[in-house]
Amino acid sequence: MGRSIDSARGTTRQSGQGFWRLRGAFWRLRRAFWRLRRALRQRTSAAFVDAYVASISQRAPVLYLVILFDVVLLVCSFHATAPLGVQVFGLALLLVAGIRGQVWLPQRIMPRSIDEKRRELHRMSRVGGAFALAFMLWTIVLARYGSVEQRMLVQYVLAVTAFASMVGLAQAPRTAFNVALAFSVPATGVFLASDNADAVMLALVQVVFTATMMIAILTNHHEFVRRELTRQRLARRLARTTQESRANFRRATIDELTGGLNRRAILQRLRDELTAIGPISADTAPASTASAEALRPWLALVDLDGFKHVNDTYGHAAGDAVLRSVADRIGAQRAVLAHGRLGGDEFAILFDAVFDSAAARAACRTLSTAVRRPILFHGTRLRVLCSIGLYRLDLPDAGACLERADAALYKAKQLGDGAVVVFGQDDEAALRQRALISRQFHDSVLEDRLRLVYQPVVDTRDGRIVGAEAFARWSPDGREWQTPAMFMAMAQATGRMADVTRAVLTRALRECRPADHGMTLSINLSPRDVVRDGIADTLSEIALMAGASPADLILDVTERALIDDPRRATRQLEALRARGFRIALDDFGAGWSSLSQLRDLPLDLIKLHGALAEALPTDPGARAVVGMIVALSWQLGLDCSIKGVETAAQAEAARALGITRMQGFHFGAPDSADVMLAGLNRAVA
Structure with missing residues (x-):
């Protein structure tokens, strides 16, 4: 009986082992099948x-x-x-x-x-x-x-x-x-x-x-x-690299605001055009010269007139809309090879060489007319004009070509009303002369090439000279003397404006010591001086070294000097007043005027523009404006004087409005310090 039970148990055990072996084989076969399926x-x-x-x-x-x-x-x-x-x-x-x-x-x-x-x-x-x-x-x-x-x-x-x-x-x-x-x-x-x-x-x-x-x-x-x-993976990496390269190229060449070329790209295109056409030799035959000129494109520089007003009045978003619209209108013009924004509101255009001078000028006038059209911005019709300087490329250097187009643009802006000026032979001669003088100015010793003249400021109540305004003159050779209007641009271009200001103040205090003569001395500050860091310390140090008091000096600043960066200019003027200098707003009423400036700026004196003096005897409107300014200056505790008085009638009209301090040719022309000081006690007829 026991053997039978053991035998049955052995058989059962063997059967169980066989089942599990069979089951294991089945699962191994199943796994092999799925591995094969995955492999296939x-x-x-x-x-x-x-x-x-x-x-x-x-x-x-x-x-x-x-x-x-x-x-x-x-x-x-x-x-x-x-x-x-x-x-x-x-x-x-x-x-x-x-x-x-x-x-x-x-x-x-x-x-x-x-x-x-x-x-x-x-x-x-x-x-x-x-x-x-x-x-x-x-x-x-x-x-x-x-x-x-x-x-x-x-x-x-x-x-x-x-x-x-x-x-x-x-x-x-x-x-x-x-x-x-x-x-x-x-x-x-x-x-x-x-x-x-x-x-x-x-x-x-x-x-x-x-x-x-x-x-x-x-x-x-x-x-x-x-x-x-x-x-x-390599293809994706290459695609990303290509995409990044295209994005980098776009960032490097495309102006994000307007979608046209940026400054770097348009200048490179200009250089490429110059390389492609090559220079015209001076000994080229006339017929071949005309043929070569026919292959030379035109460079036009476009500057927007009234753009700052749009920015200041409607905000930078409106200004951006104007720039985009102008870029689109430039791109829509006929025979435009390339165009781009040089910066701010200035654009450069390359016109096709098929244009002769008349056709290029006509294309620019068409563009000027297109720019005049209103630009819609959030229901507002924005308007700007554009001045255009035009130059046919005939020099191998891009910088020289830009300089000539810019000279034509400068003339166009002076003419105003969206003028178009083509750079010509007379302009070339003038440009070469200015370049020569600029080099001479850059290399000159200012102390040897500067001289000062002084125009008296008269108190008409007793005819005494109560002050003088210093004007600088510069000469490249010691014979022909240029006015500030002619050489101050060179001073800015050559970076010597600060040197000029220091030299003028130092010489003026040496030649005409205001405290010794009981008078004030006026010195003009350039727009760059007004925003220059440390100008207050520099001028104060010069005055103290000359033994003068800053209170005897009047620093004249123009309204234009306050336009570009009014906050910084205001801080600098406050620093100058803190040193004891008196601040005068020069040439007030020259077309920029805002009466709110008289309240907001740190001023001591207002000097009215000579154009108002000229209009006083005959223009009731001018008298009304001057009377209002004088009354407002009294209320604000500011002194008021007038410049450019050339006749007795002008002096009498100004005196009738309450102005007592005057200067102009009626009282004396700018002259040397000795001549001006000699007339200090002269009575005015």
């Missing part, structure tokens, strides 16, 4: 579909060509022995192979859409296996009707076709697997069903060959996927 899986992204199709289309037509040759060879070999139906089936295979070969020609398959390519890849996995199975079965049936030699031919054809199919479908592993099964399973079955003693060995060879080829195909496909992923 083809990626379906657009990039991989393109890569698969590109690779297969190079091999598939050749594979179908091999099959065509094999079918024709077998049909010809068995035409006398095989039944007609079997031969017709072979011809059907021949037709299918031809059609599929046509489908996979690169010029036919590559232009298709991604979806069509994806469908064709899926179709190939089904059609390829079915076709291989049909071909295999056909050859097996065909071999039955042949001799030993013909059956050997069938086996050779099958081997070649199987190998060619595996190689040709290396990048389509699912299709290759289906084809491998279609060839190997029937062949193995035939081998095992035959009476040949070596059938098992042949079947084993068939299985090993198929497995080896599939391993090679899967390995090749894995490498293909790895290479393709690497290529795609």
Whole structure:
């Protein structure tokens, strides 16, 4: 009884172990199946579909060509022995192979859409296996009707076709697997069903060959996927690099606000044009010179008049809208080769060389008319004008060409009303003269080349000279003396404005010590002086070193000096007043005037512009304006004087409005310090 129980337990234990072994084998087989399925899986992204199709289309037509040759060879070999139906089936295979070969020609398959390519890849996995199975079965049936030699031919054809199919479908592993099964399973079955003693060995060879080829195909496909992923990463990186390069190029060449070229790009385009056309030689024949000039484009510089008013009144967003609109209108003009913004509200345009002088001027006038048209901004009609300087490129240096176009622009702005000026021969001569004088000014010793003249300021109540205004003169040779209006621009361009201011104040205090003569001394400050850091300390130090008191000095500043940076200018003027200097607003009423400035600025004195003095005897409006300014200055505790008085009638009209301090040719022309000081006690007739 005990033995029976032990035997039953052993049998049960063995059965249980067999079950678990069987279950383990099943799961191993299942895992192998899923690994095989993953290995056979083809990626379906657009990039991989393109890569698969590109690779297969190079091999598939050749594979179908091999099959065509094999079918024709077998049909010809068995035409006398095989039944007609079997031969017709072979011809059907021949037709299918031809059609599929046509489908996979690169010029036919590559232009298709991604979806069509994806469908064709899926179709190939089904059609390829079915076709291989049909071909295999056909050859097996065909071999039955042949001799030993013909059956050997069938086996050779099958081997070649199987190998060619595996190689040709290396990048389509699912299709290759289906084809491998279609060839190997029937062949193995035939081998095992035959009476040949070596059938098992042949079947084993068939299985090993198929497995080896599939391993090679899967390995090749894995490498293909790895290479393709690497290529795609490189392509994405290259695309990003290209995109960044284009973005950098755009940032480097395109003005973000207007969409046109920026300063750097338009200047480079100008240099490219100059390089392309080359210089005109001085000894070029007249006919060829005219021909060469006809190839030279025009450079136009455009500056907007009234743009600052738009910015100050409507805000910077309105100013940006104006700049964009103007850039669009420039780009819409005929024969514009390139255009861009140089900065602020200044644009540069290259016009086609086909224009002669009249046509270029006409194109600029058309542009000026276009710019005049209202620009709509949030329901407001904004208006600006533009001045244009025009120059035909005939110098090899871009800077020289810009200088000449800028000189023409300067003349156009002086003319006003959107004028157009073409740089001509007279302008060239004047420019060369200014360049010569500028070099001389830059190299000159200011103390040796500057002299001062003084115009008296008279108190008309008793005729005494109560002050003087110093005016600087500069000479390149000591014979011809230039006024500040002529050389101050050179001082700014050469960066010597601070040197001029220091030299003028130092000499004025040396030649005309105001405290010794009971008078005030007025010195003009340039717009750049007004906003220069440390100007208060510099001028105070000069005055103290000369033994003078800052309270005896009046620093004249113009309204224009306060326009560009009013906050900074106000801080500097307050610093000057804190040192003891008196501040005068010079040339008030010259066209910029805002009465609110009299209240907001740190001022001690108002000097009315000479244009008002000229108009006082005959213009009631001018008298009303001056009377209002005088009354307001009294209320604000400011002194008021008037400049440019040239006649007794003008002096009498100013005196009637309450102005007692005057200067002008009626009281004395600017002269040396000795002459001015000699008349200090002279009574005014």
